Amino acid sequence: MLTYNIEGLPWPARTGRGDKLQQIGETLRQLRESGDAPDVVLFQEMFSKSAVRSVVAADYPALVAGPARKQRSVYTAETALPGRAKAGKGELGLRLMHSGLAIASRYPMAASASNPFSRKTCAGFDCLANKGVLFARITLPGVPGPIDVFNTHMNSQGASGVSAERHLASHNAQAVELTRFLASTWDRRNPAIFGGDFNMRQAPERYDVFRRLQPLALVHEHCLPEGQCDVRMSWDGDAPWMDTQDLQLFATSAQVRIRPIRVEAMFDGSPGNPQLSDHDGLRVIYEISWDARLSASNLCAIEPMPIPAHEE
Numbered sequence: 466m467l468t469y470n471i472e473g474l475p476w477p478a479r480t481g482r483g484d485k486l487q488q489i490g491e492t493l494r495q496l497r498e499s500g501d502a503p504d505v506v507l508f509q510e511m512f513s514k515s516a517v518r519s520v521v522a523a524d525y526p527a528l529v530a531g532p533a534r535k536q537r538s539v540y541t542a543e544t545a546l547p548g549r550a551k552a553g554k555g556e557l558g559l560r561l562m563h564s565g566l567a568i569a570s571r572y573p574m575a576a577s578a579s580n581p582f583s584r585k586t587c588a589g590f591d592c593l594a595n596k597g598v599l600f601a602r603i604t605l606p607g608v609p610g611p612i613d614v615f616n617t618h619m620n621s622q623g624a625s626g627v628s629a630e631r632h633l634a635s636h637n638a639q640a641v642e643l644t645r646f647l648a649s650t651w652d653r654r655n656p657a658i659f660g661g662d663f664n665m666r667q668a669p670e671r672y673d674v675f676r677r678l679q680p681l682a683l684v685h686e687h688c689l690p691e692g693q694c695d696v697r698m699s700w701d702g703d704a705p706w707m708d709t710q711d712l713q714l715f716a717t718s719a720q721v722r723i724r725p726i727r728v729e730a731m732f733d734g735s736p737g738n739p740q741l742s743d744h745d746g747l748r749v750i751y752e753i754s755w756d757a758r759l760s761a762s763n764l765c766a767i768e769p770m771p772i773p774a775h776e777e
Contacts, residue, residue: 466751467503467731468660468711470618470744473516473565483515485741489732490522492739497524497571503731503748505603507616507660508567512594516565525569531579532597534563540642542585546634554626555590562594566616566661568601575611576602580646582620588635589625596620596639598646602655609755610721613651617643617661622668636664637674644678656723657681658751660713662744667707681714684725684749697729711747726752 471489472482496502502523511520511530520528550556564581568574581597598617605612620635651657659681665671676683685706688694706712717723731746732738 466505466658467746467748468507468713469746470509470662470742471516472742473510473512475513486515486519489741490519493523504571506569509618509662510565511567512562512565520567523569525571527570527574529574529577529601530567531599532564532581532595534560534595536581538581538583540583542583542638545585546588546631548628548631555593560595564595564597566599566618568599568614568616570603572603572605574601575604578650582639582642586635586638588620588632589627591620591625598643600650608721608753611655613655613657615659619664621664633670636671640675640678654718654720656718656721657716658713662710663712664710666710681716684713688725688728694725695727711744713749721755723751723753725749
């Protein structure tokens with residue numbers, strides 16, 4: 466699974482991105498044709514028309530996007546953010562863009578859903594996009610049960626243009642809403658993978674709140690002990706997850722077990738990996754296992770659990 470923020474911001478935030486975005490799509494399509502592409506890609510910042518064309522050009526059989534620009538959250542912010550909203554910092558009370566999120570998969574999707582963060586949890590220029598969370602339930606041939614996959618892009622830090630107190634409160638409120646969405650959408654009979662641009666780099670005050678709320682394990686933490694995973698990227702210090710915005714978390718289930726076995730960077734400027742965005746791609750290879758006595762045909766005959774309706 467690849468988590469990749471493709472820097473698809475529209476004008477005037479970015480200019481001249483068309484060629485590199487096109488190259489992202491072409492590279493993924495070529496990797497698919499050679500059998501070397503990630504099975505699933507979690508895209509963030511798919512905002513501009515060039516960014517959308519790039520994601521489509523990767524030519525994955527299953528593709529879902531959301532939340533949409535006008536989609537409203539099922540949640541209501543529990544408390545107001547500190548300070549006053551500033552229209553000059555993008556806090557206009559309306560969204561100019563959708564979430565920029567997409568999930569692409571070589572395998573079929575049995576279900577999907579999305580939800581934007583509630584209106585009063587965004588801070589600064591991030592309020593111009595309807596950021597939130599996107600879900601897809603992916604079925605793998607021969608595996609006795611699907612995998613629940615989540616993708617998000619949380620509120621930025623300094624790039625939001627507002628005070629640290631305000632954007633921290635925004636991030637913390639969004640962490641609560643992500644937890645509520647996972648609780649109501651994730652079928653615990655399925656393993657889960659949660660990736661995206663979490664905007665927690667060098668921000669322990671954000672990370673600590675987020676991790677206290679999340680029931681999933683962090684890939685970086687799992688793989689840090691030597692021998693746990695084949696780590697093919699540079700990790701410095703004893704908390705490498707604090708050096709990046711792009712993370713993946715995972716959870717196993719009783720029927721189908723998953724665990725990370727390899728972690729590597731894509732599109733990072735290394736030989737054969739052109740740097741095409743202001744983010745590197747984070748690729749994680751997961752091992753999937755299950756009891757041989759559980760046949761896919763038997764489990765597929767079980768009526769799947771529906772996605773519960775969200776409640777206030």
